[in-house]
Amino acid sequence: MFASDRLPLAERYTELLATEGVVRGLIGPREAPRLWDRHVLNSAVLAEAIPDGATVCDIGTGAGLPGLVVAIARPDLTITLAEPLLRRTTFLDEVVAELGLTHVTVVRGRAEDLHGVHTFDVVTSRAVAPLERLLGWSMPLVAPHGALVAMKGQSVADEIESSRGFLQRWRCGEPEVFTVGVGVVDPPTTVVRVPWEDPSRIGWPLVPEPKRRGKRREQRSAKREVS
Template sequence: MNDVSRETPPALPEAPASARGVFSSDRLTLIQRYAESLATDGVTRGLIGPREVPRLWERHLLNCGALAELLPQESSVADIGSGAGLPGLVLAIARPDLRLTLIEPLLRRTTYLQEVVDELGLTNVVVVRGKADVLHGKERFDVVTSRAVAPLERLLTWSMPLVAPTGALVALKGSAIVDEIEEARPVLRAFGCAEPEVLPVGEGLIPEPTLAVRIAWADPARARVVPRVASASGPRKANGAAKRRSRRS
């Protein structure tokens, strides 16, 4: 099955006036070039759907750019499941003080990401091909972010091992985030996370504000790479199997 779209991409709308509230004047050209790349190469290479082009600014670029307001100055940031670069590339454009690591397992996506990084001269970005766990136990970041990657329960198991003791998971989420938090309570406890904060993003700046969830460690001194119990079922079974093996040995 061919995963590259053969549809002719629709025309990209002009950048709305609200883009100036998210991106500084010296970064507008870069975000416009990235938008044009997504609307053309991004569609023909199957990275975004053609129906997303007319709403690329309001639904995607501005929301991702507005997330920058939650990130501390000069932070190291990992974007897991970066896809076509949302939100990682947008954050790198909006905030040149940030140091971005884009983590993406699919080759065609990492190829595109690296091409955009090179074409735009984004010296604050590193592209890593692999799943999030490729860096577990190797690197920690001030912020681990993502967008539309997975429900919070799974997102925690991928993200928290990458979060520095004084850092946080800061992910874009939709209106279902409150329910996701309740479903993820066992994993939050297992990792030793603080109470999640649900924060508005882009209020007063963009036409369609969204929500983000911020989750830090309850006790930075006890931040763990791997929790004792990662979920309500799987790891307990694994622990039981380990005990049985221990009794047999």
């Protein structure tokens, strides 16, 4: 999980979470004693699902879970941490600088702010939103041969079924559910992976057609009033 030279970095990050993270309101005081098992290791095993040398964007990363932990475990990855709240990005910038994580970039903003600007091999998240909403935020950031790789709970099968219409409309591939961290964390971490159905026909970016027609009707109406 953590190579011998990376383990001290993971331990220092956990220490910062348990101290500065609690003081700044990033982590609840009750979570501090169980950060290592419940949060850090649980996030670190996600690295098993990410290809070598991939570019990764962790949306809604919060205090760096799972993105910063994956970055510590996998220095071969190029990772962007996207988070809208200033107090969180300030903390992340400080941790990245202290740990010397030169392969990590912190971006203050929502996932939507990166739509049409960047794409990534893998887009990750942990406890951010139900799958249907998560797809809307994540898939515009997924490169043609990339995938959404999100940590999920026991309700993931229900979330997939409720998202069928969205998956079909935006030409997503069939979601794959699997576990990582078997024998490392108990219970293992559940992950859902969603690729594009056809990398040559990705569904983004798209503008809702009804709004476009409505705008043209308004323009025509305005022209008639002027004339």
